[in-house]
Amino acid sequence: MSMATALDLNLRAEEPEDQAAIHDLTKRAFAPMPYADGDEQDLVDALRAAGALAISLVAESEGRVVGHVAFSPAVAADGASGWYALGPVSVEPEVQKTGIGSALINSGLDMLRHRNAAGCVLVGNPDYYHRFGFRPAPQCCPGGEPAEYYQLLPMGQPRPDGIIGFHPLFHAAQS
Template sequence: MSASDTGTLSASVDCEIRPERPDDRDAIHELTRRAFAPMPYSDGDEQYLLDALRDASALSVSLVAEQAGAIVGHVAFSPAFPADGSPGWYALGPVSADPDLQKRGIGSRLIGTGLDRLRARGAAGCILVGDPAYYSRFGFRLRPDRAPEDQPKNYFQMLPLGDAEPAGSIDFHPVFRADHGREPASDRGE
């Protein structure tokens, strides 16, 4: 679930990484919509997923990249739920960067900073569904054996941050399964 900087990096973007503030909500929503709009794998609801996670108080770590007062990137981490009840697991995503600034390190910086925040709070690990070639640089490894039934096993990845791995599958927050709605077709230009 990434619309960030895949591929070869060009000149990196100078930006500040900081926690999300309440007045960032609309800017994050719009950034996420624009970042995922051209992505063939997107359902077009990532911005609504973020709103739903926020409304459910399930954004454990939410960071923005800010440049010259504008939000140019965002990453979210939410609780994840191992089948065996092991605590301290999180899910990464969505992560997005301004379409004009993609492939310039914003997503990588956001993810790295977010993982550092999880480590600082003693997290057990992190899961995601995404491109293995991209996320392996952060230490994520394919773990099809841990994927929930409704997730694509070929893209399910895990990064243990502690010594123990839970037994069985690891699931995303229930908000990920909800229908987050979409903008009316007239608002999308259809």
């Protein structure tokens, strides 16, 4: 497979026929990661089955799915609406670090802004997500999540003080 370039990379919403490829890609991408739970691919499937894949984008190169990002509704403890969670996000190992993950994440965040989202949260490496505007927000981190990896990106409103939690399926996948 050739290295993906901006020229031959197509970002689009997932189609039903992408589901198996997304599952396998997610499994391959997370397999070498020490922080992986090993069931990230099942979480994507469970979110979809629950109607909670608010945004699911694939990156296609030469007809093959080489990247995927999922966004799901997040749960604000104060009842505020419009919060989303980013993840899982996966890029084919052989084409990682070529900008595919960034393109998917920026595209998904643009879609959230167009929906007038309140903001987005995630658990991930701050060194990576800082470039998209995510900042640590331990005061908003729900119990059971690693506060040092919890980050938040507000969209058009002040940073919240309250807990912004994940869809319950995230916890089901981790247990």
